[in-house]
Structures are given as C-alpha cells and as structure tokens.
Amino acid sequence: xxxxxxxxxxxxxxxxxxxxxxxxxxxxxxAGASDAVAGVQPSLVVEPxxxxxxxxxxxxxxxxxxxxxxxxGGTKLEWGNRPARADLILSTARMNRVIEHAWADLTVSAExxxxxxxxxxxxxxxxxxxxxxxxxxxxxTVGGVLSTNDSGVLRLRFGSLRDLVxxxxxxxxxxxxxxxxxxxxxxxxGYDLPKLVTGAFGTLGxxxxxxxxxxPLPKEKRTISVVTRDLTEAQRLVLAIQNSKLAHSAxxxxxxxxxxxxxxxLFEGTETGLSAQSAQLKLMAGEAREDDAGGKVWNRRExxxxxxxxxxxxxxxxxxxxxxxxxAETVAMIGKIAASGLRWSVVAQATGIGLVLIDGAxxxxxxxxxxxxxxxxxRGGSLVVVRRPAGMAELDAWGDSGDALGLMxxxxxxxxxxxxxxxxxxxxxx
Amino acid sequence: xxxxxxxxRETHIVDxxIVDxxIxxxxxxxxxxxxxxxxxxxxxxYECDGLTNFRVLPRAVLLPDSTEQVxxxxxxxxxxxxxxxxRGSGTGLSGxxxxxxxxxxxxxxxxxxxxxxxxxxxxxxxxxxxINLDVTARVAPQEYFYAPDPSSQSxxxxxxxxxxxxxxxxxxxxxFTTTHVLGLEVVLADGSLxxxxxxxxxxxxxDLMGVFVGSEGTLGIATKIILRIVKRPECVQTLLAAFPSTxxxxxxxxxxxxxxxxxxxxxxxxxxxxxxAEAAVHANYPNCGALLLVELDGPVAEVAALMAHxxxxxxxxxxxxxxxxxxxxxxxxxxxxxxxxxxxxxRISPNYIVQDxxxxxxxxxxxxxxxxxxxxxxxxxVANVFHAGDGNLHPxxxxxxxxxxxxxxxxxxxxxxxxxCIGAGGSITGEHGVGEDKKKMMSKxxxxxxxxTMQRVRCAFDPLNLSNxxxxxxxxxxxxxxxxxxxxxxxxTAGIAERF
Numbered sequence: 047x048x049x050x051x052x053x054x055x056x057x058x059x060x061x062x063x064x065x066x067x068x069x070x071x072x073x074x075x076x077a078g079a080s081d082a083v084a085g086v087q088p089s090l091v092v093e094p095x096x097x098x099x100x101x102x103x104x105x106x107x108x109x110x111x112x113x114x115x116x117x118x119g120g121t122k123l124e125w126g127n128r129p130a131r132a133d134l135i136l137s138t139a140r141m142n143r144v145i146e147h148a149w150a151d152l153t154v155s156a157e158x159x160x161x162x163x164x165x166x167x168x169x170x171x172x173x174x175x176x177x178x179x180x181x182x183x184x185x186x187t188v189g190g191v192l193s194t195n196d197s198g199v200l201r202l203r204f205g206s207l208r209d210l211v212x213x214x215x216x217x218x219x220x221x222x223x224x225x226x227x228x229x230x231x232x233x234x235x236g237y238d239l240p241k242l243v244t245g246a247f248g249t250l251g252x253x254x255x256x257x258x259x260x261x262p263l264p265k266e267k268r269t270i271s272v273v274t275r276d277l278t279e280a281q282r283l284v285l286a287i288q289n290s291k292l293a294h295s296a297x298x299x300x301x302x303x304x305x306x307x308x309x310x311x312l313f314e315g316t317e318t319g320l321s322a323q324s325a326q327l328k329l330m331a332g333e334a335r336e337d338d339a340g341g342k343v344w345n346r347r348e349x350x351x352x353x354x355x356x357x358x359x360x361x362x363x364x365x366x367x368x369x370x371x372x373x374a375e376t377v378a379m380i381g382k383i384a385a386s387g388l389r390w391s392v393v394a395q396a397t398g399i400g401l402v403l404i405d406g407a408x409x410x411x412x413x414x415x416x417x418x419x420x421x422x423x424x425r426g427g428s429l430v431v432v433r434r435p436a437g438m439a440e441l442d443a444w445g446d447s448g449d450a451l452g453l454m455x456x457x458x459x460x461x462x463x464x465x466x467x468x469x470x471x472x473x474x475x476x
Numbered sequence: 477x478x479x480x481x482x483x484x485r486e487t488h489i490v491d492x493x494i495v496d497x498x499i500x501x502x503x504x505x506x507x508x509x510x511x512x513x514x515x516x517x518x519x520x521x522y523e524c525d526g527l528t529n530f531r532v533l534p535r536a537v538l539l540p541d542s543t544e545q546v547x548x549x550x551x552x553x554x555x556x557x558x559x560x561x562x563r564g565s566g567t568g569l570s571g572x573x574x575x576x577x578x579x580x581x582x583x584x585x586x587x588x589x590x591x592x593x594x595x596x597x598x599x600x601x602x603x604x605x606x607i608n609l610d611v612t613a614r615v616a617p618q619e620y621f622y623a624p625d626p627s628s629q630s631x632x633x634x635x636x637x638x639x640x641x642x643x644x645x646x647x648x649x650x651x652f653t654t655t656h657v658l659g660l661e662v663v664l665a666d667g668s669l670x671x672x673x674x675x676x677x678x679x680x681x682x683d684l685m686g687v688f689v690g691s692e693g694t695l696g697i698a699t700k701i702i703l704r705i706v707k708r709p710e711c712v713q714t715l716l717a718a719f720p721s722t723x724x725x726x727x728x729x730x731x732x733x734x735x736x737x738x739x740x741x742x743x744x745x746x747x748x749x750x751x752x753a754e755a756a757v758h759a760n761y762p763n764c765g766a767l768l769l770v771e772l773d774g775p776v777a778e779v780a781a782l783m784a785h786x787x788x789x790x791x792x793x794x795x796x797x798x799x800x801x802x803x804x805x806x807x808x809x810x811x812x813x814x815x816x817x818x819x820x821x822x823r824i825s826p827n828y829i830v831q832d833x834x835x836x837x838x839x840x841x842x843x844x845x846x847x848x849x850x851x852x853x854x855x856x857x858v859a860n861v862f863h864a865g866d867g868n869l870h871p872x873x874x875x876x877x878x879x880x881x882x883x884x885x886x887x888x889x890x891x892x893x894x895x896x897c898i899g900a901g902g903s904i905t906g907e908h909g910v911g912e913d914k915k916k917m918m919s920k921x922x923x924x925x926x927x928x929t930m931q932r933v934r935c936a937f938d939p940l941n942l943s944n945x946x947x948x949x950x951x952x953x954x955x956x957x958x959x960x961x962x963x964x965x966x967x968x969t970a971g972i973a974e975r976f
Contacts, residue, residue: 150730151836151867173736195678206677208686209655216929224929226922230834232866233903234641234690235910235921236948237930238654241686245678262736285596291710293774319778367676371596398676427676447681450670453936454682460932473681 061110062090068102069094073140081135083115084128091135097215097223097254100136104252105221107134108466114219115468116248118159118190121182125194125432126247127443130470136252138189144168145255146229153212153229155257158189169260177204177261181348189253195245199296199312199344202397204261207244213257214240216250219466223254231259242457249472250461264295264314269344270327271310271337279334280307281374284396286330287311288370292323300346301377302391303384310343346393350403354433361405362415363433366422370398379421380404383414398427408435419445447473499556503538503580506548511586513537522581525566525573526628530912534561534575541586543661543669543699549582550697551667559945562697564604564636567628569830570911572640572692576945582697584635590614591700599658599675600703604635608642611703620705623650626907627815638698641690643907645814646771648865649740650706652907654689661700662688665938675702687933692909693944695937709773712740713783714807717795718764722746722860725766726840728793729864732770733837735789737782742865743769748824749817749859749872756820759813762797768864769814817861818872825857825874827883829890832908833897837867846896847871854889856882868906869897895920910948919950928953 065074073093081091094100107114113131117123118138138159145155149172156165162183166175179198180191192214197206204210213227216239226239243253274280280299287297287309296312311327313320328336354363368376373394380402384390388410394400402418404411419429423446431443447454451474458465458476470476504512513519514536523531535558540546553560559579566573575581588605595618600611608629611622625644626632632642637653638660650656659673672685688695719725725744732739745753745767753759761767770786772779783800790798801807821828835843844860851858859872871893875886894904894917904910904917918927927949934941935955945952 148836148838150733150838152733153836173734195683205651205655208683209651218929222925222929224923224926226926226930228901228903228921230836230867230902230906232643232647232652232834232863232868232906234643234652234907235903235905235914236918236927237687237933238641238690239687239930239933241654241683242933244683244686246682250682262733262738265736288598289596289707291707291775293709293778315774315778316781318781319775322777323775365678367678369597369676399678426674428678428680430680444680448671448674448679450672450681450684453664453670453684456936457682457684457933460936461929 061106061112064106065090065092065103068099068106077135083132084124086129086132088115088132088135090133091137093137093140095140097141097217100138100141100252100254101217101221101223104136104217104219104466108219108221108464111464112466113469114466116189116193116252118187119161119182119185121186122190122194122196125443126468126471128440128470129468138187138252138254141254142187147172148229149174151229152260153231153257154260155213155229155255156188157255158187158253160188162186162188162191170263173263174260175263176210176258178207178210179344181351188256192244192253192256193246193248198347199298199395201399202297202395203295208241210258211240211244211256212259214243214253215255216243216252217254218251219462219464227257229257247472248468249458249476251467266315266317266320267341268313268320268324269310269339269341270313270324271308271339271343272331272334273337274307274309274334277301277307277374277377280309281371283309283331283334284373285371287327288396290326290330292326294323296344297396298346299373299377299394300343300392303381303389305391308337308339308343310339312344347401350391350393350401351433353403353405359436360408361403361433362411362431362435362438364402364404364415364418365430365432366400366402366418366427368398368400368422368425368427370396372425372427373398373400376400376422376427380418383417386410388414408437411435412438412441415441444473499552499558500536502552503536503549506545506552507538507540511539511541511545513539522563522566522575522583525563525568525571527569527571527574527911527913530571530574532575532577534581535578537581537583539583539586543663546582546663546697546699547667547669550663550665553580553942554666554940557940557942559942561944562635562639562693564633564639565607565631567632568636568640568909568911569832570905570909570913572909572911572944572947573636574912574947584633584697587699595620597675598705598707600705602634602701602703604633604638604698604701606634608632608634608637611705615705619708621708622703623656623706624653627818634701634703635698638689638701639691639693640907640909643863643868645741645743645863648742648863649738654686656704657685657689657701658704659702660685660688660698662696662698664696665940665943673702692911692948694934694948696943709775711776711779712771712773712807713779714801714810715770715783715786715790716761716799716801716810717768717770717790718762718797719766719768719793719795721765722844723841724794725768726844726864728768728790728795729837731789731793732786735785737785739770739786739865740773741769741771742863743814744860744862744864745814745817746860748857749861752820752824752859753813753817755823757812757816759809761813764797768795769810814861818870821859821872821874824859825876827875827877827886829873829875829886830908831869831871831873831890831893832905833869833871833894833902834906835867835869835897835900835902837864839900839902840864840867843869843896843900847893850889850892854885856886856889858889858893863906866906867902912947915948915950918948
C-alpha cells in the first residue's frame with residue numbers, strides 16, 4: 047500500500063473554488079492518508095448535503111476530467127480492483143435520512159448515506175424489516191450495500207437486493223439525475239434501472255436514494271446447528287432440507303481446515319410453527335449431534351472478514367458462487383488446493399454463494415485463488431476476490447465476465463462516457 | 477381479452493426500407509418454406525396481440541426453430557435495417573407484440589422445448605416458446621412449481637413473460653418473473669449472442685439480465701431461459717370473505733399487513749366483478765359488495781395459526797360470511813372465478829377495457845371513491861378486480877360500442893383512472909407492460925431525464941433501434957444525442973411530488 051503518499055496538489059484551484067460555491071466550506075476538505083482507496087491517494091473529499099449538490103459536483107468533476115470515487119460508510123471500499131485514478135471522494139455521509147417509511151404499504155425510502163442499522167431501527171418501530179442482513183450494518187450504507195450487492199444469509203428466502211429494491215435515483219457523471227421504479231412493489235413501467243445499478247460498484251452513477259419493499263419482522267426465531275461427520279453428510283442434509291417442505295429462512299454450511307462441517311438452519315415464524323419444523327428437522331438430521339451455537343452463527347461472515355482486517359498481511363478473502371449441489375465438492379477442492387500449508391475457512395449458503403478465507407504465504411495464496419477460480423469457472427461458477435493480502439501481486443478481482451463484457455462496456459460508455467466514476471474498478475477494466 | 481375496438485389506429489412508422497423479394501428469399505433459406513409467412517390472410521393472425529384495438533400488418537412472419545435461425549434472421553434485419561418484433565403466444569395486453577409497419581414478426585412458438593430439468597438445483601432451462609403452465613406440469617411429480625402465475629398461464633409463453641416481467645396473483649409472496657429468472661441467452665439486435673446471468677447466482681458484471689427482464693422486447697430476443705423452481709408448500713389454504721364494500725375489505729387487508737402477515741395471495745373483487753365471474757364460471761361466490769380471497773401457504777402448523785388470525789381480522793372488519801375452501805377442487809373453483817374475471821366481463825357488457833394500474837395499498841379507499849365518482853360522471857360501469865396485497869388494480873371499464881360516443885368515453889375514463897394511480901404515487905402498469913398502449917403515459921410518470929437515462933441502456937443494446945422499436949418510450953432517443961439538462965418532473969411542477 048502506498049496510502050502514506052502525500053496528497054496530490056495538482057488539482058486545479060478553480061475546481062476547488064467552484065465546488066465551494068456549491069458546497070459549504072466545512073464539507074470540502076483535502077483528502078488525508080485515511081481516504082486512500084486501495085492504495086490510491088485522492089486529493090479532495092466532498093460531502094454534499096443533497097442530491098442536487100451531489101449531481102452538480104459530479105458534473106464539475108466530469109467536466110474537468112477528474113476521477114470520482116463515491117463513498118458511503120467506506121466498509122467495502124477496498125473491494126473490487128484498485129482504481130486506475132482517484133481524485134475526488136464524493137461522500138454521501140450527510141445524505142443520511144430515512145425519507146419515508148410507508149409502513150402500511152411495506153415500503154421505505156432512504157437517502158444513500160443512511161446506514162442499514164438506522165433504516166432497520168426505523169422500520170422496526172412498526173414491526174418490519176428490510177429482509178437483508180449485509181455486513182457491518184452499523185456503518186454500511188444504503189448506497190454502498192446496493193453498489194456492492196451485499197447480501198447475507200436471509201437471501202435464501204427473501205432474495206437479494208435485486209428482489210428488494212423497487213426504486214432508485216442516480217446521479218450520472220454528466221449531472222443528470224434520473225429515477226426509475228417507484229414506491230409501489232409491483233411496477234413494470236420502463237426499464238428496471240435499480241437492478242442495473244445494484245452491484246455496479248458505482249461505475250454507472252452515484253446512487254442518491256433508494257426505495258425498498260419491506261417484510262414483517264418474524265414473531266419468533268430459532269437456530270438449529272448440526273455437527274455433521276463430513277462434507278458429504280453436510281451436503282446431503284442441506285439438499286434434503288432444500289427438497290423438504292420446511293420453510294426455513296437461512297441454511298448454511300460452516301467448515302474449515304480444523305473444523306468439522308456444521309449445518310445451520312434458521313426458522314422464523316410462530317411459536318407452534320417453529321416447534322413443528324424443528325422436530326421435523328431433527329428427524330432428518332438423524333444421528334448427527336446438535337450444536338448449541340445459537341444465533342451468532344449467522345455472523346460468521348463478519349467474523350471471517352474481521353480476521354482479514356486484523357491480519358491483512360497474510361490472508362485473502364473470496365466470494366464464490368457454485369451450484370447448490372456442488373457446495374461440498376467446492377469446499378473439498380478448497381481444502382485440496384490449500385493443502386500445501388494454507389489455513390482456510392468457509393461459510394457457504396444453500397444458494398451456492400460462499401465466502402472463503404485463506405491465510406498463509408502470499409505466493410501460495412495467489413496460486414490457490416487462481417486454481418479455485420479456474421476450477422469454479424469450468425463448472426459455471428465464479429470467484430470474486432474481495433480482499434487480497436497487502437503484498438500480493440495484482441490479481442483481477444472479478445475474473446471472467448463472459449461474452450456480455452462488450453455489452454457491459456457499451457452500457458458504461460452510455461452512462462459515463464469519460465470513465466469518471468470509479469475508473470478501472472469493475473469487470474474488464476470498466 | 478382487453479377491448480374489442482375494431483378500428484385500427486395509426487401507429488408510429490419507423491424509417492425502414494421496404495422488404496423486397498430478394499430478402500424474402502434469403503429469409504426463406506434460413507427458416508425453410510414453412511417457417512416464412514407472407515400471405516395477407518395468414519399475416520392477419522399476427523396483426524395484434526391481446527390488445528386488439530391496435531392492429532398493424534407485418535411484412536412477414538418468421539417461425540425459427542433454433543437460436544441459430546434467430547441469429548441469422550436478426551443479422552439480415554440488421555444489415556437491411558428492418559425492424560423486428562419478437563412474439564410469444566400473443567396474449568399480452570399492452571400491444572407489446574404489435575407488429576411494426578414494414579417490419580417482420582419473429583414468432584418463437586416453435587422454440588418450445590424444455591431443455592433441462594435439474595431438480596436438485598431447482599433449475600429448469602427452457603426455450604422461449606414453452607408455455608408457463610407446462611413448466612409447472614413438468615416438475616409437479618417432484619412437488620415443485622414455477623411461481624409466476626399470470627391469469628393467462630395456460631397459454632402464455634415464458635419468453636413473453638420474460639419480456640413483460642409478468643406477475644400474477646401469487647407474486648405478493650413469491651415475486652415476479654424477474655425473481656425467478658436466473659439466466660438468459662439473448663440474441664442482440666445485431667445478431668450476436670450473449671449470456672446474461674446463469675445457473676449460479678451473482679455472475680461478475682452488471683445485472684443486465686435484471687434490465688432485460690421486463691424490457692418488452694426492446695433489448696433483443698431471449699432464446700434460452702434458466703428458471704428457478706420452488707418446492708410446493710406443505711399445505712395451502714384459501715379463505716373467501718364477503719364484505720359490504722371494498723372499504724371494509726381494504727381495511728381487513730391493511731390489518732393483515734399490520735399484523736405482520738405475508739399471505740401467498742390477497743385478491744379482491746367488487747360486486748360487478750363477482751356477478752360477471754358467477755355468470756361465467758359459477759364459482760359459487762357470495763353476492764356481496766366486495767369479496768376477499770386470501771391464500772396462505774407453508775407448513776401445516778404455521779398456516780393453521782395464521783388462518784385463525786386472518787379469520788378474526790376479517791370478522792372484525794365486517795365480513796358477514798367467511799368460507800375456507802375444504803378441498804383442492806373447491807380451491808380450484810375459487811381461483812377459476814378470479815382468473816376468469818376479465819373474460820367474464822363479456823357476460824355483463826358487450827365491450828370492455830382492461831386497465832392495469834398500481835397504487836400504494838393505503839390509497840385504496842381514496843382511489844376507489846374517485847373511480848366511483850368518475851364512473852358516475854361518465855355514465856359507465858367500472859368493475860374492479862385487484863391484487864389487493866400489492867395494490868395492483870384492474871379496473872374494467874364497461875361500455876357498448878354500438879352506442880355512439882361510448883367507446884371514446886370509455887377510453888377517456890380508463891385514462892383518467894391511470895392518472896389517479898400516478899397521482900396516488902403509483903404506477904401506470906403493474907404487470908401488463910407499457911407496450912404501444914401506454915407509452916404516452918410514461919411522460920406523466922417519469923421525467924424526461926428518467927426516460928432518457930433508460931434509453932441509454934437501449935442505445936447500448938440496440939443502437940439502430942430495430943428490436944421492437946416505437947414501444948415503451950413516448951419518444952425514441954437518437955443514440956449519440958447528447959442528453960439534456962434536468963427538467964422538472966410533471967408531478968413536481970403540479971406540486972404533487974417533491975424531489976428530495
């Protein structure tokens with residue numbers, strides 16, 4: 047990392063003074079070392095107070111050819127490829143309001159800088175939730191979570207952000223502010239742009255606000271964890287549960303180099319319903335020993351990730367996708383690839399999405415990631431490298447994005463012709 | 477369905493060369509003599525979709541039976557700048573499959589194979605011409621089903637569902653077509669082939685599949701579709717409750733939501749709709765001001781507990797009769813009445829217009845009152861069928877074409893109802909699409925920058941504007957045109973909405 051590099055001074059002073067005409071002085075500051083993005087040092091941090099201000103600053107930057115990095119809570123700012131350039135951090139920190147909770151309509155709209163925790167607290171007052179459990183909800187924001195398409199364990203039942211976001215407003219590089227979707231759950235008027243910007247890593251525009259559909263908070267929850275003999279048994283149990291009539295909200299396999307595979311099941315509903323389902327599950331699990339791990343098993347992703355933060359020198363983290371029936375095989379392959387002395391742990395959802403942590407010697411980690419990506423690719427899956435060890439040579443975060451890459455690049459050109467937004471961070475150099 | 481207005485109306489004419497004989501020969505070479513229709517009599521079958529008041533005769537209809545054939549056809553169209561319109565079963569209600577003057581129709585009905593059934597991964601791969609209900613029929617023995625269930629599911633195609641992002645009664649709980657599509661093989665307007673999404677989730681890159689679903693055929697032609705299927709719930713229960721009026725029924729719906737319930741479906745019909753359904757299929761509905769149909773599904777114990785609660789809520793809100801369907805046959809009959817509601821209008825009115833609008837659920841009493849007022853004012857009856865759980869209204873404007881002026885009055889009334897929906901913060905379409913029918917309404921719902929931004933996507937996919945041109949957008953954007961500055965949204969200037 048060259049985060050300690052001194053801030054650039056080349057930025058035209060006209061630009062800065064133009065920005066100050068739009069944004070009050072206390073919300074424009076020179077970027078410090080802590081504002082670096084994957085080692086690239088920007089020069090200025092601007093915190094607009096609203097959508098119009100944000101769009102104006104973005105347009106100014108675009109006009110003078112500056113690279114803009116949108117930033118929410120900054121929890122996943124290291125994800126994706128290192129930016130090719132970074133001049134201006136456009137922070138949504140002050141755009142943090144819940145705009146409207148239409149509880150009787152089960153919808154909520156919020157500004158991009160609103161944290162997930164604040165949103166959840168607001169809607170919980172009426173017994174509702176955004177049925178999504180992304181990483182670090184205390185700091186992660188609506189805009190950031192959407193841009194990185196982060197989803198957690200509830201995805202199995204409630205879908206991911208693409209299934210929950212019903213409207214979005216985006217500021218484009220040329221200053222256009224555009225909304226699509228709306229505040230009704232069912233709406234097929236026009237193109238579904240909220241889906242387009244979900245997971246686009248801020249490369250098409252800056253999300254300024256979004257509208258979500260909500261779900262009722264469950265009355266009761268129960269977590270059951272089962273210790274399985276081996277991966278085969280874990281896989282068999284997961285598939286049996288998926289093929290059963292149980293109405294579980296989450297289902298995952300946890301395992302690691304030094305950990306026997308566990309299968310965790312989350313039930314949500316009424317007390318009577320839960321008891322009946324738990325009994326059914328125990329029959330299916332047969333002889334397997336129950337583990338009294340409790341609800342904290344659902345924070346496994348955060349636990350794994352916090353290790354990459356404390357030990358960033360020697361570990362990498364990847365998000366893999368595979369077919370639901372190939373989870374065990376994938377984990378076995380990870381074990382095999384890591385056998386050369388790397389430690390690893392995995393948490394995989396029944397949807398086929400998993401998180402893998404590998405730690406050990408940097409050169410071996412790189413080889414392991416490449417090997418795993420290739421293996422998954424052959425089977426139609428993928429490996430996105432979310433965190434790399436600091437000393438590791440460049441490895442594309444995304445891997446192969448298939449035959450639609452040209453189309454993606456065409457979309458990018460339409461939305462951000464000059465490559466102002468997050469240049470180089472996304473697939474295929476976008 | 478939809479209306480029976482016979483006079484074809486003028487449609488937007490795109491700049492296109494006349495298809496000449498040489499090109500017909502080339503197309504015939506691709507699809508074989510039986511795959512090309514050019515005779516006037518036969519072309520009439522394709523002149524409209526489920527919305528029959530718009531009719532355009534295409535120059536030719538092509539019936540490819542493979543992705544390669546679709547690619548070859550589209551390459552010819554691209555070279556010759558011939559606009560093309562993809563068509564499934566032609567059941568759409570917004571004129572999305574309406575042919576374009578001097579253009580060709582590419583009918584996907586021959587591409588009707590279920591290519592792969594993968595039960596352990598809960599995936600089914602199909603060609604676009606496969607009928608919606610056939611997917612469920614295929615996986616029913618393993619106790620799975622394909623969740624999106626538009627009322628036309630026994631005849632509509634998956635390709636058409638993908639184009640329209642079709643909904644249905646059960647999308648309250650299960651989501652729309654877009655929730656259940658995992659991957660697409662798409663022939664772009666230049667004939668090239670791309671794969672969006674796939675059998676696994678979260679493929680790296682933009683969610684172009686998410687934009688394609690519901691783009692009404694304007695971004696290309698889907699030739700292969702990977703669907704997600706769902707395990708049948710342990711039990712399903714359907715409750716029928718009779719209320720004095722839609723106000724009490726609406727209050728019951730709000731109470732269910734407030735109590736934290738998410739039924740699989742909540743449907744409402746008003747008295748006129750009930751009468752029509754009774755006349756058509758004898759669903760044995762109680763004769764009441766408003767009928768609520770609530771379906772719960774899931775594990776037995778869970779459903780039993782919730783059903784008791786729904787019962788209570790309905791009683792409290794003033795239901796004077798509550799029945800729970802006791803058998804699969806009874807349940808099927810209850811649904812038959814609901815699904816036949818549109819067609820049933822023919823029993824009580826010579827002509828009718830099917831409308832499709834969405835409102836925030838809480839606006840239901842206000843909007844119903846206004847619809848009543850507008851209906852009185854126009855002297856025309858309006859029957860109402862709703863997906864009440866998600867605020868999707870289907871007002872049916874009844875009229876008699878033989879009475880001079882009624883047709884125009886019905887169209888005006890139908891348009892005013894949509895404006896009501898927009899004013900209430902809703903949408904001009906919940907599941908039927910914009911197509912040809914509602915493109916002018918798009919400017920009332922979205923601002924110019926909103927629409928221009930959507931069209932940037934179009935420019936990336938189809939810069940020559942060949943794939944179903946002149947649909948969805950009120951004014952096509954020339955690709956390469958510099959987008960304009962921000963213009964205030966019509967609702968903003970009217971003081972109805974505020975931009976934050």
